[in-house]
Amino acid sequence: MATISNVHDEKHILDMDWGKIQWLIGKEIDPDCEMTFGMVYIDAGTSNPRHRHPNCEELIFVLSGECDHSLGEESYHLKPGMMIRIPRDVPHQAIVTSWEPCRMLIIYSSPDRQTIGE
Numbered sequence: 069m070a071t072i073s074n075v076h077d078e079k080h081i082l083d084m085d086w087g088k089i090q091w092l093i094g095k096e097i098d099p100d101c102e103m104t105f106g107m108v109y110i111d112a113g114t115s116n117p118r119h120r121h122p123n124c125e126e127l128i129f130v131l132s133g134e135c136d137h138s139l140g141e142e143s144y145h146l147k148p149g150m151m152i153r154i155p156r157d158v159p160h161q162a163i164v165t166s167w168e169p170c171r172m173l174i175i176y177s178s179p180d181r182q183t184i185g186e
Contacts, residue, residue, distance in 0.1 A: 069100070071093060071097065071098040071101065078090075080092070080096070080097060080106075084116070086110050086111055086114045086115060086116050086117075087108065087109045087110040087111045087114070087116070087169060088108070088109055089106055089107070089108045089174075090106055090107045091104070091105075091106040092105050092106050092107070093105045093106075093179075094106070094176075094179055094180070094181070095179040095180040098179075099179075102178075102179055103175060103176060103177060103178070103179060104124075104174075104175070104176035104178065104179055104180075104181045105173070105174070105175050105176075106173075106174050107131075107171065107172070107173055107174070108172050108174050109133075109169040109170065109171045110133075110135065110162055110164050110169060110170045110172075111164065111169050112133070112164050112166060112167055112168055112169055112170075113164060114163075114164055115135075115161055115162060115163040115164065116161060116162055117161065117185050117186070118138070118159055118160065118161040118185070118186045119159065119160070119161070119183050119184060119185045119186060120157050120158060120159045120160065120183075120184050120186070121154070121156065121157065121176065121181055121182060121183055121184075122156065122157045122182055122184060123156070123178050123180070123181065123182045124156055124176045124177040124178035124181050124182075125153060125154060125155050125176070125177045126153070126154040126160075126174060126175065126177075126181075127151060127152070127153055127154075127173075127174070127175040127176075128146075128151065128152050128154065128162075128172050128173070128174055128175075129150075129151045129172060129173040130146045130147060130148050130149065130150050130151070130170065130171070130172050131148060131171040131172060131173065132148050132168065132169075132170070132171045133148070133164060133166040133168045133169050133170030133171055134146060134147050134148075134164070134165050134166040134170060135162040135163055135164045135165055135166070135170040136162070136163045136165055137152055137160060137161070137162045137163075138159075138160055138161045138163070139152065139154060139158060139160045140158050140159060140160075145165070146162075146170075156177075159186055
């Protein structure tokens with residue numbers, strides 16, 4: 069059976085110290101799904117905490133804004149239209165470098181993605 073999500077439904081929005089995450093699909097929304105998908109924005113001049121996902125890889129696609137994304141010991145400058153694949157269990161963090169928030173699509177290869185902070 070299909071699951072329909074709507075970005076205008078604010079039921080699955082998480083307020084964070086650094087921005088917001090909106091989940092559109094994941095185990096909590098549809099127990100039969102096989103992935104997690106959402107949107108995130110990180111406020112200008114801030115970053116999310118360095119963290120890792122031990123049970124899945126993550127894809128990030130930048131919609132607007134810019135960030136430096138650390139991936140292990142490397143750092144990559146991401147602009148709108150760019151995507152980065154973060155392998156399972158690799159520490160990473162996004163630091164916004166633009167004057168506007170960095171808005172991204174986030175996709176995980178597991179419906180119950182785990183996050184461990186450092």
